[in-house]
Amino acid sequence: MSHGRVCRRCLNYAGMRFFLNPRHVPARILAHLALDEDGVCSVCRAYARERVEPLHAALAQHVRERLHHGEPALVLCSGGKDSVATSALVRGLSAGPVVGFLYDNGFIPAAVVERAAVTLEQLGVPLLVGRPQEPARRAFASLVLAPDPSAPPPCEACAQAMVLEALHEVDALEATLLITGSNYWAAWTDQPLPAVGLRTPGGRDVLLVHLPYLLGRTRADTLDLLGEFGFAPAQMAGVSSNCRVPALVQERVSQDVGHVPELEDLSLEVLVGHLTRAEAIRELYAKAPAQRRLLDGLFGGER
Numbered sequence: 001m002s003h004g005r006v007c008r009r010c011l012n013y014a015g016m017r018f019f020l021n022p023r024h025v026p027a028r029i030l031a032h033l034a035l036d037e038d039g040v041c042s043v044c045r046a047y048a049r050e051r052v053e054p055l056h057a058a059l060a061q062h063v064r065e066r067l068h069h070g071e072p073a074l075v076l077c078s079g080g081k082d083s084v085a086t087s088a089l090v091r092g093l094s095a096g097p098v099v100g101f102l103y104d105n106g107f108i109p110a111a112v113v114e115r116a117a118v119t120l121e122q123l124g125v126p127l128l129v130g131r132p133q134e135p136a137r138r139a140f141a142s143l144v145l146a147p148d149p150s151a152p153p154p155c156e157a158c159a160q161a162m163v164l165e166a167l168h169e170v171d172a173l174e175a176t177l178l179i180t181g182s183n184y185w186a187a188w189t190d191q192p193l194p195a196v197g198l199r200t201p202g203g204r205d206v207l208l209v210h211l212p213y214l215l216g217r218t219r220a221d222t223l224d225l226l227g228e229f230g231f232a233p234a235q236m237a238g239v240s241s242n243c244r245v246p247a248l249v250q251e252r253v254s255q256d257v258g259h260v261p262e263l264e265d266l267s268l269e270v271l272v273g274h275l276t277r278a279e280a281i282r283e284l285y286a287k288a289p290a291q292r293r294l295l296d297g298l299f300g301g302e303r
């Protein structure tokens with residue numbers, strides 16, 4: 001049995017301190033995270049309330065048509081399985097140019113970059129790799145390796161830099177679609193939609209699309225697609241990931257505040273139907289083996 005303080009639908013728990021990706025869920029919803037009498041958390045209730053099916057379907061149709069008509073698309077590619085599968089999906093849907101963009105914050109293993117480049121090339125998607133200039137690279141490294149506990153988590157700084165670099169590439173390519181492989185809403189904005197309009201530094205209007213979420217793709221769909229062209233994501237020291245920062249942060253946060261940051265991303269993947277709750281719990285244990293006791297306290301009875 002769980003302790004009755006974990007949401008029945010996702011992985012959120014009462015008293016949880018969101019750490020890694022506060023922007024993934026609008027602050028007005030997070031501020032009131034609580035479980036109701038039925039054991040369902042307020043984030044789950046908000047997702048259910050704010051998801052408007054006809055709008056979702058119309059957006060999906062709109063994006064398919066724009067790809068079909070050959071509008072240039074930039075796909076954000078972290079080198080992980082979701083973004084590689086998304087690159088393949090976009091290539092299949094698009095009649096126009098598709099380019100991948102990987103932002104190497106200094107903590108992406110060279111093998112991940114290399115594997116992503118080779119795989120995308122096989123798919124017919126050239127990969128651009130962006131890197132921070134020298135003072136910024138050092139500043140980010142010290143955020144990760146010598147963190148200030150009162151400062152925002154390093155993934156926030158990375159996301160801001162990555163967004164800016166990606167928007168510059170959108171300008172350079174004259175792309176009209178910017179596509180991510182993330183499965184949750186609002187990673188970049190405060191709007192509860194899987195596609196939102198952005199303005200680039202060059203003044204261009206671009207549609208940001210969370211494609212797997214928009215199209216209702218599940219993890220099983222992703223693995224099927226990857227199996228078709230034989231892509232296996234990199235494995236690193238027990239944590240399957242493409243960036244070393246979450247693992248580095250995880251250890252510190254787990255010790256300092258008794259929270260596993262990966263829980264947040266996995267919980268959001270449950271909310272949007274990408275993973276089942278049981279799949280997400282299994283994956284959480286696999287991603288944070290050193291935090292097993294902490295996880296047992298939350299999910300021990302459900303494994």
Ligand SMILES: [Zn+2]
Pocket residue numbers: 007008009010011012040041042043044045
């Ligand atoms: Zn929930």
